[in-house]
Amino acid sequence: MDDLQLPRLRADLELVNRELKRQFPPEQEQGRVRDILADVTGRSGKRYRPLLLLLSARCGPNYAAQRPLLCKLGAVIELIHMASLVHDDIVDDSPLRRGQATVQSRYGKDMAVYTGDLLLARTMKLVFTEGLGQTGAALCETIERMCRGEIGQFDCRFRIDTPVERYLENIAGKSVALFETATRLGCQLAGGSADTVRNLSRFGRHLGYLFQIRDDLLDFLSSEAREGKPIHVDFREGVFTLPVLFASSSPKTRAELAELAELARQGRFASAETERLTAAVRRSGGLEAAKAEMEYHRASARRLTESLPSAIAQAFRGILDKLDLPDASGT
Amino acid sequence: MDDLQLPRLRADLELVNRELKRQFPPEQEQGRVRDILADVTGRSGKRYRPLLLLLSARCGPNYAAQRPLLCKLGAVIELIHMASLVHDDIVDDSPLRRGQATVQSRYGKDMAVYTGDLLLARTMKLVFTEGLGQTGAALCETIERMCRGEIGQFDCRFRIDTPVERYLENIAGKSVALFETATRLGCQLAGGSADTVRNLSRFGRHLGYLFQIRDDLLDFLSSEAREGKPIHVDFREGVFTLPVLFASSSPKTRAELAELAELARQGRFASAETERLTAAVRRSGGLEAAKAEMEYHRASARRLTESLPSAIAQAFRGILDKLDLPDASGT
DSSP: OTTOOSTTHHHHHHHHHHHHHHHSOGGGOOHHHHHHHHHHHTSOOOOHHHHHHHHHHTTSTTHHHHHHHHHHHHHHHHHHHHHHHHHHHHHHTOSEETTEEOHHHHHOHHHHHHHHHHHHHHHHHHHHHTTOHHHHHHHHHHHHHHHHHHHHHHHTTTOTTOOHHHHHHHHIIIIIHHHHHHHHHHHHHTTOOHHHHHHHHHHHHHHHHHHHHHHHHHHHHSOHHHHOSOOOHHHHTTOOOHHHHHHHTSHHHHHHHHHHHHHHHTTOOOHHHHHHHHHHHHHTTHHHHHHHHHHHHHHHHHHHHTTSOHHHHHHHHHHHHHSOOOGGGOO | OTTOOSTTHHHHHHHHHHHHHHHSOGGGOOHHHHHHHHHHHHSOOOOHHHHHHHHHHTTSTTHHHHHHHHHHHHHHHHHHHHHHHHHHHHHHTOSEETTEEOHHHHHOHHHHHHHHHHHHHHHHHHHHHTTOHHHHHHHHHHHHHHHHHHHHHHHTTTOTTOOHHHHHHHHIIIIIHHHHHHHHHHHHHTTOOHHHHHHHHHHHHHHHHHHHHHHHHHHHHSOHHHHOOOOOHHHHTTOOOHHHHHHHTSHHHHHHHHHHHHHHHTTOOOHHHHHHHHHHHHHTTHHHHHHHHHHHHHHHHHHHHTTSOHHHHHHHHHHHHHSOOOGGGOO
16 A cells, blocks of 8 residues: 555554554563563554544544544454454465464464463453443444354355355455455444445445455466466365366356366375366356456445445445556456 | 352252353354364363352342352453363363363364354353443453463473472463462452452462462372372473472472383383382372472461351351362372
């Protein structure tokens, strides 16, 4: 977010970052806990969720008065995101996250379980002590939805016949819920009207889908050889994303994808299979279909910005534009 | 707790159980989530923590008026306990808990991570929606202490030179914190005086130590052959409990215990080692020392009941008496 033009938005995000750091002062921690927490909270991130929250808050009349509280809520939302990543990495068995070793790979799964719990406990304490109690139930519901989405995804593992609707339901919990909550609670806390809150909530939802489906697509549009980053990790783990599920709904590729899925289940998914998967998904139109779904959410989100104050609408559209795919996408 | 004589105490516990069931109505759950939640919340338990909370509340002037809220808080405390068990079983790799398959062994570690999270989120939501917000920060602090205790325990794994003080610090978080919180918040919510709250908080702390150290001792006093239940599971996992740490502080047994610890670390701890461990800990006086520590906490807890209303004091003493060791303890 290098080109945020809105006055004080960068300062707001700075406050969010300061709040995040303030939560786990290193001098109050010892040994292993200090290392892990410094590791997790010290990671840079794009802070998309606090950003969406703060932008949404500017659509309410009490933004200025509620600014300190809003920045705290931004930190809370980011901490929930961080805690969920720590636990997700256990399940995904990920060695790396954005090029850095995950908690589970560096300190063990057991440490990751309790570090995630500790982060969540500290986050909810912040809600209780900082006058954010009115948002508490909604935040807990969101965490629950996130868990349900993850459980749903786990439940569908290695099932190449997972219906697209089921997949969308899973990501609605896993990824979309926190975006939606950020925009909704931001506007609510700033006293936005019921209409504006509803609009921003829908905006957050569409943006969340856009975000996740784009992520799924990027995995098919990047080249392992070119970028030195493993691709199709999801597929290997049995998580079949939207391009795959669209492709498998085509009779021509269903059998081949089922075979690849079985190889993944047996842990026999190597570089030849990686190439076969990419080719099958491209050939069957899975990429186009997923891209169309993504563009539907981008367009819906964009339409929802029309009723917002123009400076905010412009900032939101800037975010939508950034969430694009590389040119050489071949789709 | 078959012989609870206090009027309405059984009815209170019944309300706690009803609240627990009400939290996860099966008709609102689907598939895997429904199975897991029914599994976890349907398990019978001794409900020690809600019981302590409700007894402590009877030492406050507003017990009757606050009774419905107190029963909800009892359910909250029990849910925190349940969630922690689900996550602990991941770390301990336990196949069974009280003779029933654990979530992680039945549904996988990944499911256990999210089920524990979901339980916690639902629990905190209950705190927000049921007017228990005043207890929220304290509950979060307790969860954090529990996590720190578990992390501390994990940090000490396979270290036979762990100081006894460090072990006590770990169980203070892992086990004692929730007992202490139950007695303290119960009395506070019922409007108990600062003195009574402090007394009951200390009572809960001593009872928590008694509970955990007794558990550690039982592992050394039960016979695998006789009871068909595996013993020294903690040691195998590298968790060295109080009898072991006391034993290893004696120069005579230190070398042997270090050798056994190393075998455990290498996964080479079989039935011969089980017998050697039992013998070494007995020989070195580790059992007596741990038993003395346990009795110190029992006596301290008992002394604290003296200033309480006699019916409550009697009930508390009944609990203390029950937490005894089998006669054939050989100590």
